[in-house]
């Protein structure tokens with residue numbers, strides 16, 4: 001008898017909950033969507049969508065509609081842009097259980113074969129298994145183990161800058177790639193023309209172009225993925241086919257090399273070798289290998305261009321603000337007395353260097369729209385209806401160029417983070433948003449931050465960075481433009497990098513020991 005009563009009560013509760021949910025949903029459907037540019041019949045905002053520097057357009061739309069949250073519709077795909085820290089924090093951080101998936105991205109994930117990339121995986125168990133591996137290797141404590149490798153790579157960077165300063169971009173790329181390839185695969189790459197790096201760079205270029213929302217219509221109309229290659233207008237299919245080969249090579253080739261080295265006993269311990277070694281007899285071997293291989297491929301893809309972009313932004317910032325460079329050098333000289341090169345232990349005593357790093361991550365921020373998230377269930381925010389399935393674009397660029405938080409936001413000015421010779425903690429730290437949001441926040445941020453900090457400190461300690469001069473003795477003004485894409489990199493620029501003194505040169509050369 002009691003069991004029957006319990007069943008009836010459970011039934012009534014279930015029905016009541018279902019009715020409540022239905023009522024909530026229908027109430028929220030009466031609310032309006034956030035404001036945004038006028039939508040056209042069927043295609044919505046397709047024709048308005050910017051394909052380059054979209055963060056600037058999104059920011060302008062926000063101002064025009066006097067709202068930090070705007071809504072767009074592209075052929076039925078709902079897009080929500082968040083233009084303020086308040087909105088990203090309220091939704092992506094505080095409600096991250098429903099804002100942590102990713103858009104379907106038919107072009108990149110299905111047609112171009114980038115379904116291995118952790119950063120693009122939908123929220124769920126498979127993503128969790130991959131993310132766990134990233135976290136185990138890259139969390140704040142684990143990242144400390146990489147400091148010696150990063151320091152070695154920085155010292156080599158100094159020597160290479162001394163030798164061929166005009167090739168500084170090549171050296172910065174080498175430094176970032178060297179650290180990640182060694183951590184991930186235990187592979188020592190060649191300084192110039194490394195085949196593993198070449199394979200990865202080719203693939204990376206393609207994905208950078210393809211992930212920007214609005215570039216390929218197939219992302220908004222997934223049915224187009226069934227259009228055959230020969231069909232007029234199906235050029236994206238041919239492009240995807242070519243780019244898929246590059247993606248596979250990027251994942252397979254370095255992983256294959258580690259397997260080869262493990263087999264002949266010549267391997268160096270790395271993310272890949274340690275995790276393969278850890279696979280238990282009770283685990284599904286093929287499944288675990290797939291997760292390790294995907295995660296390894298992701299580490300290079302996610303960590304190389306991003307870090308290089310921050311390095312290059314530092315060099316550019318030093319050109320745009322020579323006074324900041326001098327202040328950084330004066331601080332370093334005060335701490336090191338020009339007797340040694342910086343180490344990670346110097347961080348506490350070099351607040352101005354830290355201010356430069358914060359400004360680097362703010363000024364030409366590496367990932368202006370992070371990686372857009374996806375909202376999984378209907379939500380309501382500031383009285384607006386946010387539909388399930390919306391792509392949610394955090395406008396990190398707008399947040400980091402907000403003139404209230406950062407007056408004169410387009411100038412490179414590390415002093416904005418300083419007060420009375422110390423870091424001013426009342427100024428918003430750009431790292432709060434520069435590495436993304438909520439459950440999808442960049443797991444490589446500790447390693448990335450450490451690499452940028454020690455590189456900035458080491459270069460400032462021994463080099464002067466000045467504008468280059470042409471054959472007629474005229475100063476070459478550097479461009480402050482960046483390439484558009486998911487990861488923004490400064491456009492090529494020239495500069496002069498010279499040792500600050502004979503002693504500085506000696507320190508660089510002796511750093512090999």
Ligand code: HEM
Pocket residue numbers: 118119120121131134138180298299300302303304306307310366367370371372373434435436437438439440441442443444445447448449
């Ligand atoms: C200055 C350097 C870097 C910047 C600015 C950066 C920034 C970001 C951003 C904005 C995201 C997206 C977060 C979101 O969806 O909200 C991300 C994701 C990711 N980053 Fe980084 N990153 C950097 C370096 C690295 C490094 C060195 C690694 C690894 C070695 C790495 C690994 C990843 C991974 C695996 C993801 C995907 C996380 C996920 O979707 O769950 N990143 N990063």
